Amino acid sequence: MARIAAHIAVILTAAALPGGAAVALEEAAPIGDAERGAELFTDCVGCHQVGPEAENRIGPHLNDIFGRRAGAIEGFPYSEGLARMGADGLTWTLETLDAYIENPRALVSRTRMAYPGMESAGDRADLLAYLRQFSASPANIPEAEPTAIVREVDLPPEVLEIAGDPAYGEYLSAECTTCHRRDGASDGIPSITNWPEEDFVVAMHAYRQEIRPHPVMQMMAKRLSDDEIAALAAYFARID
Amino acid sequence: MTLDRRAFIGTTAAAAATLAAPMVRAQGRPRVVVVGGGCGGATAARYIAKDSEGAIDVTLIEPTRTYYTCFFSNLYIGGFQEMDDLGHGYGTLAADYGINVVHDWVTAVDRDAKSVTLASGGALPYDRLVVSPGIDFVEGSVPGWSVADQDAMPHAYKGGTQAELLKAQVMAMPEGGRYAMVAPPNPYRCPPGPYERVSMVAHALSQVNPTAKILIVDPKAKFSKQALFEEGWQKHYSGMIERIGPDFGGDKVEVDPAAMTVSIDGMVEKVDACNVIPAQKAGRIAHQAGLTEGNWAPVEPDSMRSKKDPNVWVLGDATSQGDMPKSGFSANSQAKVAAMAIRGELTGSAVFPARYSNTCWSLIATEDGVKVGASYEPTEEKIASVSSFISDTGEDAALRRQTYEESLGWYSGITSDMFG
Structure with missing residues (x-):
């Protein structure tokens, strides 16, 4: 609801501008609701850990997952499929993680990740917003992955x-x-x-x-x- | 750019303008006072004055008459820039933009009375205040070091004399001697800065003292442009540079400036030059004015307005705003958003949605330049990164040279954007 209100505000501002100048066609929005993502992550903790004490379990730890090359944690026994994707250049970004969580086997053939997939785009966004907090901050490392997404606004x-x-x-x-x-x-x-x-x-x-x-x-x-x-x-x- | 004729005339005009200010105020022009004449403050003052076309009375308070940019000071250390070329006067801002340039220290801000007090005793009232004070150091963050030791172990993290001192100490190292850098914890000014500095020290030493060694003691597990720097160090300065990260005690460092030693997790090392870059916080006046929470001054992401006071804006390194790195480019970008918002409030001019950007160039060796950058937009919570790019490892020499030349062009561009 807040987002719709923001769109209307942008359009009204545009109409009120002197000389009829147009405004940006976009606005930034958080990736998702990180608090809700923390609750969704309870589905993952059987295999994955994230946070200051996180270690590899059945699945690799997810600290600094954003920007990490797939299959890059040394010593972790990745599936052949995931290791090959990493060697081919797959890097975990908002887009690739979203695709992987939606349907792991569609992105990486014969991955060992047994998770069937998260159907709801909103749930995935919330989960990724939660995980993003455990990767590098762009304020410290400007090349770090983005922390927000740009949404198109219809004018x-x-x-x-x-x-x-x-x-x-x-x-x-x-x-x-x-x-x-x-x-x-x-x-x-x-x-x-x-x-x-x-x-x-x-x-x-x-x-x-x-x-x-x-x-x-x-x-x-x-x-x-x-x-x-x-x-x-x-x-x-x-x-x- | 030392005190040339134009700068001298400009400063005189500024003094005259300051004296005339009370009469101007009687005519009811709104008053903006800008504290700090660096990337944030000079840009904000110039854009407010330029775009309001005289409708706003702008005063810029800056203690030094010549501002030496901190950016490019590493290139001075490497021998690629002259210090004189990094100095900029305020004459054009005074003469061509009608800004009252006051060379003084602000000792206090009274936000209730909307007035700033100057070290020379005067006070200046304001309708809107811009505070752009840069950084100060966190006392005690490197055990054994305090600001009083900055001659023995320079920080060289503010422009000008500190960089000259560090370069002199590097050049005076004995043959085969050792240079150490104590790198800062996050967040700090210019994320790639310490590592560009190491590159430039290595370049200087490789010319005059090729058997010298460089030791980086770093509390951080990783740093900006790490793959690019490590590739470059291997290529240009093989065997010269060693970095000790937190896994080997890089976060447990202590220095003794009198003995010129660095102790890493209890192991004492003798060094011949030592660059201590301590943990950082907002410049003093931001704390004095009550604009900070912890080490930094929080601001509204869509305008850079202080979260502590609707009549105050804070810019640049001193702020906590979200994802933008602390850099001159960021401060310049933030200043333009702030200038637009302030003009909008005082004169009713159009206020467009905020947009921010940053690019950091670094020089690794002669004509071997790299860059990292991102664009940012406000969300309700913070200024958020929405896209980024970085140079690739393995780029060819022509592209690296072009990136370096681009950085020279950027220097010329941003300094004329700041100082007119």
Whole structure:
């Protein structure tokens, strides 16, 4: 209910903005309810431990499971199937863990994990929110796995139609100018000042679709909506 | 960038602006006072002044006239940067943005009276206060070391003279001598910083004293960019660097600055230079102002507003906010969100949803740069990480060089974003 209310608030804010600027198409939400996940974990404790005193039992301990390569705990007798998946590059992330818990044998053939699978996506989210607390914190290790997910927010079409507002682009540009100098100087980082609008838009979509390969720019572009990209293009094209 | 003509003129203009402030206040402009002229404070002051176009009276209080960035101080130690190039004055913020720059210490904050007291005796009232004080050290966190010992065993974890001192001590080590670093526990400023420093000390020693050794005493089981650093150390400085983690007593360390010894779980080692990076907490004024819980100042994730006082914002390393690492990039990102929120309250300007990001570049050896980064968004509970990336091990030399050049561009970008 709170989440629905938040969506409405976002849409209302958008409508009330001066100049009709659009807002972000996304908002972050916790992975799930960790307290409820702790209760669900009682189904797992027959085989798995997690927490400060956790040790390998029938299954491996689950500390630092997020970001860990599958089958990576030295000395633990993994099934051949899981060891092979690890060697092939399977890493435990929110997505891969979710798929594994939903149906272990669908992700890893002949895994020894006898668990039949957790059907409810909500239950899985809560369980993973609980387990996430026992893996590295991004505040300490920035490369640690995310702790929240970005949800799509449906915006009414009239908001989406607004494009190329340079004033909104100026606001958004604060994130760009941490690296790209507004005055157009380019040493090490290319200038984006006075770029033709169309080139700018095409480049940003190429980053968003991972056609252009730069990880910082992919990250930046992926959370820009179409009209935010247009707004930025309009702003940078018009800088004096 | 030392005290050039432009900076000098700017500072004079700032002094004049400060004197004129009471008259300005009589005209009813809302007042924002910013305490601390680093990544958070300078960025916040500049964005509030720039985007409010004179509608808000901004005062920036910072004791030093030249700010030496802590980021890139490791590159100075490695010989890749000159200290002068890491110094930035406040002249442009005063002259071009109309910010009242006051070089003074804040000795007290009276949140009931909405006023800050200066060491020189004056007091400044505010409508909104921004506190961006950086870090201080937790006394006693490394037994045997206190701030009084920072000349014998430098922390070099604030920019400027401490980095110069540490570099001088490294360069003065006897042939085949030993450098030790006591690494800090989480959370601390710049997660990859201690390990980039080790890389840069190793680089400097490999030029002048290649048989020297480096010992890292670390209370943490793992650290940021660990695979990248360990790969690089093996490649560039094979046999030089040894790290003792908590499984071998890295968390049971004691130092004796007079004897220049480090004791690890009772085993005493003689060293020739020693860099002690203690446990950290929010800068003094955040505690004095009653903005902290434990070591850090809690803030609202959607605005960086203090959870202790709706008229106060806290930025950067001093805060506890969730997943963002303590870094200059983070503070700069947070400052822009705060500036927007403060302008919204004082002038009714548009307030957009907060978005935050961070990238940390590290240099391992000549033209061997790596990076880690993430984007963040507020949830009700905290600022949460929603995606991240990190350089891969085994990248080719061209990509590593490009990453290094990118870091130089970032330095130029963020410092002009802070200081104009």
